[in-house]
Amino acid sequence: xxxxxxxxxxxxxxAGTAINLCLGILYAWSVWAKVLIKEDMAGQLMxxxxxxxxxxxxxxxxxxxxxxxxxxxxxxxxxxxxxDRFGPKVxxxxxxxxxxxxxxxxxxxxxxxxxVFGIGILGGIGMGIGxxxxxxxxLKWFGPHKRGLVAGLVVGxxxxxxxxxxxxxxxxxxxxxLSYSFYFLGILFAAVTIVAxxxxxxxxxGYVPPAAAVKPxxxxxxxxxxxxxxxxxxxxxxxxxxxxxxxxGTTQSGLLIIANAAGMLAATAKGIPFFDANAWILASYGGLxxxxxxxxxxxxxDKIGRGNAxxxxxxxxxxxxxxxxxxxxxxxxxxxxxxxxxxxWQYGGGLALMPAFTGDFFGPKNLGFNYGLxxxxxxxxxxxxxLGGTIKDITGSLNWAFYLSGLVLILAVIVCRINKRPSAPGxxxxxxxxxx
Amino acid sequence: xxPRDLFPIPYLIDPRTYAFxxxxxxxxxxxxxxxxxxxxxxxxxxxxxxSRPGAKDxxxxxxxxxxxxLGGLSFLVGGVGWPKQVHVxxxxxxxxxxxxxxxxxxxxxxxxxxxxxxxxxxxxxxxxSMDARVFMMVLAVNLTVALYNLLPLPPLAGGSLISALLxxxxxxxxxxxxxxxxxxxxxxxxxxxxxxxxxxxGRLGPHVQxxxxxxxxx
Numbered sequence: 338x339x340x341x342x343x344x345x346x347x348x349x350x351x352a353g354t355a356i357n358l359c360l361g362i363l364y365a366w367s368v369w370a371k372v373l374i375k376e377d378m379a380g381q382l383m384x385x386x387x388x389x390x391x392x393x394x395x396x397x398x399x400x401x402x403x404x405x406x407x408x409x410x411x412x413x414x415x416x417x418x419x420x421d422r423f424g425p426k427v428x429x430x431x432x433x434x435x436x437x438x439x440x441x442x443x444x445x446x447x448x449x450x451x452x453v454f455g456i457g458i459l460g461g462i463g464m465g466i467g468x469x470x471x472x473x474x475x476l477k478w479f480g481p482h483k484r485g486l487v488a489g490l491v492v493g494x495x496x497x498x499x500x501x502x503x504x505x506x507x508x509x510x511x512x513x514x515l516s517y518s519f520y521f522l523g524i525l526f527a528a529v530t531i532v533a534x535x536x537x538x539x540x541x542x543g544y545v546p547p548a549a550a551v552k553p554x555x556x557x558x559x560x561x562x563x564x565x566x567x568x569x570x571x572x573x574x575x576x577x578x579x580x581x582x583x584x585x586g587t588t589q590s591g592l593l594i595i596a597n598a599a600g601m602l603a604a605t606a607k608g609i610p611f612f613d614a615n616a617w618i619l620a621s622y623g624g625l626x627x628x629x630x631x632x633x634x635x636x637x638x639d640k641i642g643r644g645n646a647x648x649x650x651x652x653x654x655x656x657x658x659x660x661x662x663x664x665x666x667x668x669x670x671x672x673x674x675x676x677x678x679x680x681x682w683q684y685g686g687g688l689a690l691m692p693a694f695t696g697d698f699f700g701p702k703n704l705g706f707n708y709g710l711x712x713x714x715x716x717x718x719x720x721x722x723x724l725g726g727t728i729k730d731i732t733g734s735l736n737w738a739f740y741l742s743g744l745v746l747i748l749a750v751i752v753c754r755i756n757k758r759p760s761a762p763g764x765x766x767x768x769x770x771x772x773x
Numbered sequence: 774x775x776p777r778d779l780f781p782i783p784y785l786i787d788p789r790t791y792a793f794x795x796x797x798x799x800x801x802x803x804x805x806x807x808x809x810x811x812x813x814x815x816x817x818x819x820x821x822x823x824s825r826p827g828a829k830d831x832x833x834x835x836x837x838x839x840x841x842x843l844g845g846l847s848f849l850v851g852g853v854g855w856p857k858q859v860h861v862x863x864x865x866x867x868x869x870x871x872x873x874x875x876x877x878x879x880x881x882x883x884x885x886x887x888x889x890x891x892x893x894x895x896x897x898x899x900x901x902s903m904d905a906r907v908f909m910m911v912l913a914v915n916l917t918v919a920l921y922n923l924l925p926l927p928p929l930a931g932g933s934l935i936s937a938l939l940x941x942x943x944x945x946x947x948x949x950x951x952x953x954x955x956x957x958x959x960x961x962x963x964x965x966x967x968x969x970x971x972x973x974x975g976r977l978g979p980h981v982q983x984x985x986x987x988x989x990x991x
Binding site: 394395396397399400403404407408411414415418449450453454457458567568569570572573592596597599600709710716717719720723726 | 777793794797798801804805808816819820824825832833834835836837838886887889890892893894896897898900901902903904905906907908911
C-alpha cells in the first residue's frame, strides 16, 4: 500500500485529539454560568456545598469567558513559536499545566476575581499555547492527501469536548460543589495533557510522508505548491484576496444563521418536556455539529478536493439562507434543527478548509503566518454578519439580509471555482491539468 | 442589583473607578490594540514594496514582541499607547514619502477596523443575550488608540506624518523630534492626568465617546 504511515503517526494524531478534548473546556462554560448567575442575589455568598462563592450577574458571568477567548487568540501564535523552538511536547505540557493551574486557582479563590484570573487569563493562556502544539505535529506525519482528515480529527477534539465536559461538570457541581469541580477537572487536565503530551513528537529527520497512490491515468495532483511562499509575496497575488473573500463568505453566512436561528431554536424547544429534561442536547448541539463538521469536511475534502468540498458546503448553506424566512416564519422545530445544524457544519468546515487551502496554495513552511493573514477574512465575516442588524432596521425584516448573505455565498463559490493556486516567482507556470 | 455603569471612555486605570475585571480587560484590549496597530503597518509596508521575508519585527502576530516600554507605560498613564517601532525602509518604495505615510496611517486605520469587529462581536453576543463587556473594552481601547493617533508626536501616526513631511535638510531636527516624541507624549499624558483631562482627554475624549455610541448602536 502506498499510503502506509507508521503507527506512531496515528498515536500522535490521537494524542492531539486527547489534548484538545481537555482544552475545549471553554464550550462548557454555560454549565458553570448557570450555577453562578442569580441576578437578584448577585454579590451575596452562596451557602451549602458552594459556601464562599458569590452569585454573579449575567454580565459578570460572561467576562471570564470573553477574556478566555481573547487570550486564546492572542497566545495561539506565540504558542506556535514555542512549539517550533522547543517541540510539541513542551508546548502541549505547558498549555495543559497553565489550564490546570487556572482551574485550581479559580477553585481556591472562590470569587469573581478568581474566575477572571484563573479561567479568563490563565485558562486562555493554557488553551492558546496548548492548541498550537498538536495540529502541526500531527500534520507533519501525513502527506497532503490526508491533511484535511488529520487536521479535522485533532481540531475536532476541541469541539467534541463540549459533549462530555458539560455533563461531567454538571455532575461534579451537583455532587461536590463548584470548587470541587474545578479541582477535579484541573487535576484531570494536567494528568491527560502531560501523558498525551509525551506522545507527541515530530517525525525523524528525513522522514518523507507517504504520498497518495496515483491511479494510472489520473493527473498527478497539480493543486499543490512545491514552493514555500513568504507572506510578502503571498499578499501580492489575487489568489490570496480570493481566499480571504471565501473565508468571509463561510463565516458571515454561518454566523448570520446561528445568531438568528439558534435563539429561536432554543425558544421553540422551551416547554417541550423532552428538551426541558435534556437541556444538554441544545447546549452541546452546536459544538457537536461544529466539531463533526470539521472532521467530516476535512475527510471529504481529501477525497473530492478542497474546492469541491467548499462548493458543496456553501451551496447547501445558501439554500438554507434562502429557505430561512419561511422556516423562521413557521417556527418548525425540525427545520430549525436542520438549518442551525447545517450552519454550524458549514462554519466549522470553513475553519478546517481554509488552513488546508492556504497550505495547498502557499506551502506548509510559512503556513502559520500565511494563515494568520488569510484569517483576516474571518474577522471581516463578523462585520458582514452584523450588517444583518442594519438591514433589519431599514427594511423591518431580516429576510433581505438572508437573501443578500446567500448571494455573497454563491459569489464566494464562484470565486472558489476560478481560484487556482498561483505559480510561485521563478516557477514555471503550472500546465493546465488534462481534463479528467 | 442595578445594571452596572459602563466604564469611562477613554479608559484609565484609576482608583476612583477601579474594578478588577475592567482593569484586566483593559490590559488584554491594549495587547490587541498594539498587535493590530503594528501588524497593519508592517502589512501595508510589505504590500507597497518593502517586503522582507524573514524579518524578525513584522508579521509574527505575537503581541508580546510588539510591546514597547514607553508605549506600554503610556497605556497605564494615558489609556493609549503605541507598539515598538515597525521598521519601514522608504527607499524600497516607489513613492518614499507618500507610501511611508500610508503605511504609518495603516496602524490607526486597522485599530478602527478592529473596533468595528469588536462592535460586531458585541452585537452577535447580544443575539445570544450575553453581555459582552470585555469586547466593549476592546472596542473602546481600539477606538481611543485610533483617534489619539492624530496627535502630532511620533511614534503616533500624526507625528510620523509631520516627520515625513519635514524638508530634507532638517535631518537633525527630525532625529530629535522622533527621539523626543515618546517622552513628550508620556509627559503630556501625565500632565493631562494631573489636571484632570484639561489638555487632551477633555478634547479628544468626547469624540471617542461619540464614535463608541455610534458603533455600539445596531
